[in-house]
Amino acid sequence: MADEPMGIPPKDRAQEGIRWYIHNAGLTGGDKLPSERVLSERLGVSRTALRAAITQLISMHVLESRQGSGTYVLPPKPINIFQETRNFSDAVRRVGREPGARLLDARVVDADEVLAAKFDLAVGSRVFEVRRVRFADDVPVAVETSYINYALCPGIEGHDFSRESLYDVLAHEHGIRVGHGTERVSIARATSQEAESLLIDEGEPVFFVQALERTAAGVPMEYLKAVYVPSRYRFASNGCKNGVVPEGVSSTWLTW
Structure with missing residues (x-):
């Protein structure tokens, strides 16, 4: 030694x-x-x-x-630093790669009991659902399903989320920005549909993420369910409170 x-x-x-x-x-x-x-x-x-x-x-x-x-x-893997990263596109751009999306579905649905509870809404309230395959350059990284409180953004279904950023539309068209949220990351196995979209084998281990995002006023705005390919995406914490970047300390080393 x-x-x-x-x-x-x-x-x-x-x-x-x-x-x-x-x-x-x-x-x-x-x-x-x-x-x-x-x-x-x-x-x-x-x-x-x-x-x-x-x-x-x-x-x-x-x-x-x-x-x-x-x-x-190999190209650097996008990294979600929980306290700093607001969305998938941010995570991809911060490592110098180009985000992209393939739209699988976008529609207004009635909230079931689970969704209603997430948003503190009555069962049957309208919720906007958008499901996409997310890319870093031309590589599929994740399958994301976002549910948005439709009362906060009526008419949002008129946008093309194969080209537009969901968070940009929420911010610029409806004045809605994430204030804080909670996320849970676990391990699951890719279903046949997820595997097909992500070009991996069915049953391959994936990150399974659930997140509930709120506005600065504390109103639930988005519930997210997503699977990410571990070899193509990472998660980290900077050790600070939500939304805080440590003063005088760069998080750059986390992207190495």
Whole structure:
């Protein structure tokens, strides 16, 4: 252990070193890492530790190995920092990628008992439902179903949410912005329909997210159910209260 600062295993030091190198060298999706010899010397780790770290980062979908060519950086995964990220598009743009959507359904429905309870409405009240496959560049990342309190935004069904941002329409057309909310993330398995939309295998593990968003006045505005492919999306916390970005501390490192 004498040669391991603070007792950190060599493989873990190598993994953090690779992440540091990618960030500080400005590497992005498609860029190639230096050779093992060069990188091990640059990071001050053995080639055995470096290989183990690369294998782990490949399994985490940070890197990919191309037969006979070398090791390459994958495009950064969008990250939802609970206290800072307002919507999927924000999360995608903050890592330099382009958000997109394929509309599956958009309609006004009557709230059942579950939805009515979420929104503090009477059963049968009108709710706007929009279901979309969400993309980062051309890669499907999530299937999201949003339910919006229709009383707050009558006529919203006239918009094309295959092209328009739901939150932008709510903000600019109806003056509605998220004030605070609660989210729950768990693990589920992709249904056949979700797997088809996301180009993954049926039964593959996915993040299952439920969220209830409220206006600044505390009025329930959106209930969200979504599944995300773990290899294509991440979640994190900055340790602060909801909506607060820590002063003097950047959350950039969370996107490495």
